[in-house]
Amino acid sequence: MIGLDKRKYEELARISKALAHATRLYIIHKLDEQEYCVKELTEMIGADISTVSKHLTILKNAGIIIDEKRGNCVYYKLQCRCVLLMFDCLTNVIDSNKNKMNAI
Amino acid sequence: MIGLDKRKYEELARISKALAHATRLYIIHKLDEQEYCVKELTEMIGADISTVSKHLTILKNAGIIIDEKRGNCVYYKLQCRCVLLMFDCLTNVIDSNKNKMNAI
Protein backbone atom coordinates (compact mmCIF):
# COMPACT_ATOMS: atom_id res chain seq x y z
CA MET A 1 0.00 0.00 0.00
CA ILE A 2 1.97 2.98 -1.26
CA GLY A 3 1.85 6.70 -1.89
CA LEU A 4 -1.55 8.04 -2.79
CA ASP A 5 -3.29 4.89 -1.71
CA LYS A 6 -1.76 5.01 1.71
CA ARG A 7 -2.71 8.61 2.28
CA LYS A 8 -6.22 7.98 1.05
CA TYR A 9 -6.81 5.13 3.47
CA GLU A 10 -5.27 7.01 6.34
CA GLU A 11 -7.66 9.84 5.67
CA LEU A 12 -10.60 7.45 5.63
CA ALA A 13 -9.34 5.85 8.84
CA ARG A 14 -9.06 9.23 10.52
CA ILE A 15 -12.80 9.78 10.15
CA SER A 16 -13.51 6.17 10.89
CA LYS A 17 -11.72 6.32 14.22
CA ALA A 18 -13.77 9.29 15.30
CA LEU A 19 -16.84 7.13 14.86
CA ALA A 20 -15.47 4.11 16.68
CA HIS A 21 -16.83 4.62 20.17
CA ALA A 22 -20.20 3.79 21.70
CA THR A 23 -20.59 7.20 23.32
CA ARG A 24 -19.73 9.02 20.13
CA LEU A 25 -22.18 6.97 18.10
CA TYR A 26 -24.80 7.75 20.69
CA ILE A 27 -24.03 11.45 20.45
CA ILE A 28 -24.37 11.36 16.69
CA HIS A 29 -27.68 9.61 16.99
CA LYS A 30 -28.93 12.17 19.47
CA LEU A 31 -27.73 15.11 17.41
CA ASP A 32 -29.64 13.74 14.47
CA GLU A 33 -32.84 14.39 16.42
CA GLN A 34 -31.93 17.92 17.40
CA GLU A 35 -29.06 20.04 18.59
CA TYR A 36 -27.95 19.80 22.22
CA CYS A 37 -25.48 21.60 24.45
CA VAL A 38 -22.68 19.86 26.32
CA LYS A 39 -24.52 19.83 29.62
CA GLU A 40 -27.62 18.24 28.12
CA LEU A 41 -25.60 15.55 26.40
CA THR A 42 -23.66 14.93 29.59
CA GLU A 43 -26.88 14.27 31.48
CA MET A 44 -28.06 11.84 28.84
CA ILE A 45 -24.75 10.03 28.73
CA GLY A 46 -23.97 9.94 32.42
CA ALA A 47 -20.23 10.48 32.27
CA ASP A 48 -18.01 13.29 33.47
CA ILE A 49 -18.63 16.49 31.56
CA SER A 50 -14.98 16.74 30.62
CA THR A 51 -15.16 13.31 29.06
CA VAL A 52 -18.16 14.30 26.98
CA SER A 53 -16.48 17.52 25.96
CA LYS A 54 -13.53 15.54 24.67
CA HIS A 55 -15.72 13.20 22.69
CA LEU A 56 -17.37 16.24 21.13
CA THR A 57 -13.99 17.69 20.25
CA ILE A 58 -13.01 14.48 18.51
CA LEU A 59 -16.21 14.51 16.44
CA LYS A 60 -15.74 18.17 15.66
CA ASN A 61 -12.16 17.69 14.51
CA ALA A 62 -13.33 14.95 12.21
CA GLY A 63 -15.79 17.39 10.69
CA ILE A 64 -18.77 15.34 11.77
CA ILE A 65 -20.40 17.91 14.01
CA ILE A 66 -20.15 21.66 14.42
CA ASP A 67 -20.53 23.85 17.45
CA GLU A 68 -22.18 27.17 17.91
CA LYS A 69 -22.01 29.28 20.99
CA ARG A 70 -25.28 30.89 21.96
CA GLY A 71 -25.87 32.63 25.24
CA ASN A 72 -24.29 30.68 28.01
CA CYS A 73 -23.92 27.38 26.18
CA VAL A 74 -22.17 25.68 23.31
CA TYR A 75 -24.63 23.86 21.09
CA TYR A 76 -23.57 21.01 18.88
CA LYS A 77 -25.27 19.68 15.79
CA LEU A 78 -24.50 17.37 12.88
CA GLN A 79 -22.52 19.02 10.18
CA CYS A 80 -23.74 16.62 7.58
CA ARG A 81 -26.35 13.93 7.93
CA CYS A 82 -24.40 11.75 5.54
CA VAL A 83 -22.67 10.29 8.56
CA LEU A 84 -25.88 8.44 9.34
CA LEU A 85 -24.98 6.01 6.58
CA MET A 86 -22.65 4.67 9.20
CA PHE A 87 -25.56 3.31 11.21
CA ASP A 88 -26.97 1.57 8.18
CA CYS A 89 -23.59 0.05 7.50
CA LEU A 90 -23.07 -1.18 11.05
CA THR A 91 -26.63 -2.39 11.43
CA ASN A 92 -26.39 -4.33 8.20
CA VAL A 93 -23.22 -6.04 9.34
CA ILE A 94 -24.78 -6.95 12.68
CA ASP A 95 -27.95 -8.26 11.06
CA SER A 96 -25.91 -10.20 8.58
CA ASN A 97 -23.97 -11.78 11.43
CA LYS A 98 -27.15 -12.70 13.27
CA ASN A 99 -28.55 -14.34 10.16
CA LYS A 100 -25.42 -16.41 9.72
CA MET A 101 -25.63 -17.51 13.32
CA ASN A 102 -29.26 -18.54 13.01
CA ALA A 103 -28.58 -20.38 9.80
CA ILE A 104 -26.29 -22.75 11.63
CA MET B 1 -27.33 6.14 28.20
CA ILE B 2 -28.77 3.14 29.98
CA GLY B 3 -29.67 -0.50 29.61
CA LEU B 4 -30.70 -1.53 26.14
CA ASP B 5 -29.41 1.67 24.64
CA LYS B 6 -25.99 1.17 26.08
CA ARG B 7 -25.71 -2.36 24.83
CA LYS B 8 -26.94 -1.37 21.41
CA TYR B 9 -24.31 1.33 20.98
CA GLU B 10 -21.58 -0.89 22.31
CA GLU B 11 -22.49 -3.46 19.73
CA LEU B 12 -22.38 -0.85 16.99
CA ALA B 13 -19.05 0.39 18.30
CA ARG B 14 -17.62 -3.11 18.29
CA ILE B 15 -18.08 -3.35 14.52
CA SER B 16 -17.09 0.24 14.06
CA LYS B 17 -13.75 -0.28 15.78
CA ALA B 18 -12.91 -3.15 13.51
CA LEU B 19 -13.24 -0.74 10.61
CA ALA B 20 -11.16 2.01 12.18
CA HIS B 21 -7.75 1.35 10.70
CA ALA B 22 -6.20 2.31 7.37
CA THR B 23 -4.87 -1.17 6.67
CA ARG B 24 -8.16 -2.81 7.47
CA LEU B 25 -10.07 -0.42 5.23
CA TYR B 26 -7.59 -1.18 2.49
CA ILE B 27 -8.10 -4.91 2.98
CA ILE B 28 -11.86 -4.51 2.75
CA HIS B 29 -11.50 -2.51 -0.42
CA LYS B 30 -9.24 -5.16 -1.94
CA LEU B 31 -11.50 -8.02 -0.92
CA ASP B 32 -14.35 -6.28 -2.64
CA GLU B 33 -12.52 -6.82 -5.94
CA GLN B 34 -11.80 -10.48 -5.33
CA GLU B 35 -10.74 -12.90 -2.64
CA TYR B 36 -7.09 -13.02 -1.62
CA CYS B 37 -4.95 -15.17 0.63
CA VAL B 38 -2.90 -13.79 3.52
CA LYS B 39 0.36 -13.87 1.61
CA GLU B 40 -1.06 -11.94 -1.33
CA LEU B 41 -2.54 -9.29 0.94
CA THR B 42 0.72 -9.07 2.85
CA GLU B 43 2.62 -8.31 -0.36
CA MET B 44 0.15 -5.60 -1.28
CA ILE B 45 0.26 -4.06 2.16
CA GLY B 46 3.96 -4.32 2.87
CA ALA B 47 3.83 -5.15 6.57
CA ASP B 48 4.82 -8.22 8.51
CA ILE B 49 2.64 -11.19 7.70
CA SER B 50 1.75 -11.65 11.35
CA THR B 51 0.47 -8.10 11.46
CA VAL B 52 -1.73 -8.70 8.44
CA SER B 53 -2.97 -11.95 9.90
CA LYS B 54 -4.04 -10.12 13.03
CA HIS B 55 -5.89 -7.47 11.06
CA LEU B 56 -7.71 -10.23 9.23
CA THR B 57 -8.64 -11.87 12.52
CA ILE B 58 -10.11 -8.61 13.78
CA LEU B 59 -12.21 -8.25 10.65
CA LYS B 60 -13.27 -11.86 10.86
CA ASN B 61 -14.31 -11.58 14.49
CA ALA B 62 -16.42 -8.58 13.60
CA GLY B 63 -18.18 -10.69 10.99
CA ILE B 64 -16.98 -8.51 8.15
CA ILE B 65 -14.97 -11.10 6.28
CA ILE B 66 -14.86 -14.88 6.23
CA ASP B 67 -12.02 -17.27 5.59
CA GLU B 68 -11.84 -20.48 3.68
CA LYS B 69 -8.92 -22.82 3.61
CA ARG B 70 -8.14 -24.21 0.19
CA GLY B 71 -5.01 -26.13 -0.60
CA ASN B 72 -2.07 -24.52 1.03
CA CYS B 73 -3.64 -21.15 1.70
CA VAL B 74 -6.34 -19.39 3.64
CA TYR B 75 -8.46 -17.22 1.41
CA TYR B 76 -10.43 -14.30 2.75
CA LYS B 77 -13.43 -12.63 1.23
CA LEU B 78 -16.13 -10.17 2.25
CA GLN B 79 -18.92 -11.75 4.18
CA CYS B 80 -21.37 -9.09 3.14
CA ARG B 81 -20.82 -6.25 0.74
CA CYS B 82 -23.00 -4.05 2.91
CA VAL B 83 -19.85 -2.94 4.68
CA LEU B 84 -18.98 -0.92 1.60
CA LEU B 85 -21.53 1.63 2.74
CA MET B 86 -18.77 2.58 5.11
CA PHE B 87 -16.72 4.01 2.28
CA ASP B 88 -19.64 6.07 1.07
CA CYS B 89 -20.14 7.38 4.55
CA LEU B 90 -16.50 8.28 5.11
CA THR B 91 -16.09 9.74 1.65
CA ASN B 92 -19.15 11.89 2.10
CA VAL B 93 -17.82 13.25 5.35
CA ILE B 94 -14.45 14.01 3.81
CA ASP B 95 -16.01 15.69 0.77
CA SER B 96 -18.30 17.66 3.01
CA ASN B 97 -15.30 18.85 5.00
CA LYS B 98 -13.46 19.89 1.86
CA ASN B 99 -16.44 21.86 0.67
CA LYS B 100 -16.68 23.71 3.95
CA MET B 101 -13.00 24.54 3.75
CA ASN B 102 -13.28 25.88 0.24
CA ALA B 103 -16.33 27.90 1.12
CA ILE B 104 -14.28 29.93 3.56
Add this chain to the structure above:
DNA sequence: TGCCTATTTGGGCAAACCGCCAAATAGAGT
Protein backbone atom coordinates in the same frame (compact mmCIF):
# COMPACT_ATOMS: atom_id res chain seq x y z
C1' DT C 1 -15.74 44.35 38.94
C1' DG C 2 -17.27 40.03 40.93
C1' DC C 3 -20.05 35.88 40.80
C1' DC C 4 -21.92 32.08 38.57
C1' DT C 5 -22.65 28.62 35.09
C1' DA C 6 -20.89 26.17 31.10
C1' DT C 7 -17.10 24.37 28.84
C1' DT C 8 -12.34 23.19 27.85
C1' DT C 9 -7.70 21.86 29.08
C1' DG C 10 -4.00 19.34 31.51
C1' DG C 11 -2.49 15.45 33.96
C1' DG C 12 -2.23 10.85 35.78
C1' DC C 13 -3.29 6.16 35.42
C1' DA C 14 -5.02 1.88 33.44
C1' DA C 15 -6.36 -0.44 29.39
C1' DA C 16 -6.27 -1.22 24.53
C1' DC C 17 -3.92 -1.07 20.25
C1' DC C 18 0.01 -1.85 16.79
C1' DG C 19 3.98 -3.42 14.88
C1' DC C 20 7.71 -6.57 14.80
C1' DC C 21 10.14 -10.86 15.98
C1' DA C 22 10.26 -15.60 17.25
C1' DA C 23 8.01 -19.80 17.98
C1' DA C 24 4.11 -22.88 17.24
C1' DT C 25 0.79 -24.97 14.17
C1' DA C 26 -1.33 -26.90 9.89
C1' DG C 27 -1.30 -29.28 5.96
C1' DA C 28 0.45 -30.37 1.13
C1' DG C 29 3.68 -33.04 -1.35
C1' DT C 30 7.73 -36.20 -1.55
Add this chain to the structure above:
DNA sequence: ACTCTATTTGGCGGTTTGCCCAAATAGGCA
Protein backbone atom coordinates in the same frame (compact mmCIF):
# COMPACT_ATOMS: atom_id res chain seq x y z
C1' DA D 1 8.13 -39.41 8.49
C1' DC D 2 10.41 -35.15 6.63
C1' DT D 3 10.40 -30.78 4.45
C1' DC D 4 8.64 -26.75 2.96
C1' DT D 5 5.22 -23.06 2.68
C1' DA D 6 1.44 -20.56 4.72
C1' DT D 7 -0.66 -18.92 8.68
C1' DT D 8 -1.48 -18.05 13.52
C1' DT D 9 -0.12 -17.19 18.24
C1' DG D 10 2.58 -15.23 22.12
C1' DG D 11 4.95 -11.65 23.81
C1' DC D 12 7.54 -7.30 24.25
C1' DG D 13 8.04 -2.10 23.73
C1' DG D 14 6.00 1.99 22.30
C1' DT D 15 1.87 4.76 21.30
C1' DT D 16 -2.76 5.94 21.75
C1' DT D 17 -7.17 5.92 24.07
C1' DG D 18 -10.45 6.83 27.71
C1' DC D 19 -11.82 8.08 32.16
C1' DC D 20 -11.85 10.99 36.12
C1' DC D 21 -10.31 14.88 38.84
C1' DA D 22 -8.69 19.48 39.32
C1' DA D 23 -7.64 23.77 37.40
C1' DA D 24 -8.16 27.20 33.78
C1' DT D 25 -11.08 29.80 30.62
C1' DA D 26 -15.20 32.23 28.69
C1' DG D 27 -19.06 34.87 28.88
C1' DG D 28 -23.46 36.47 30.89
C1' DC D 29 -25.37 39.25 34.25
C1' DA D 30 -25.94 41.76 38.59
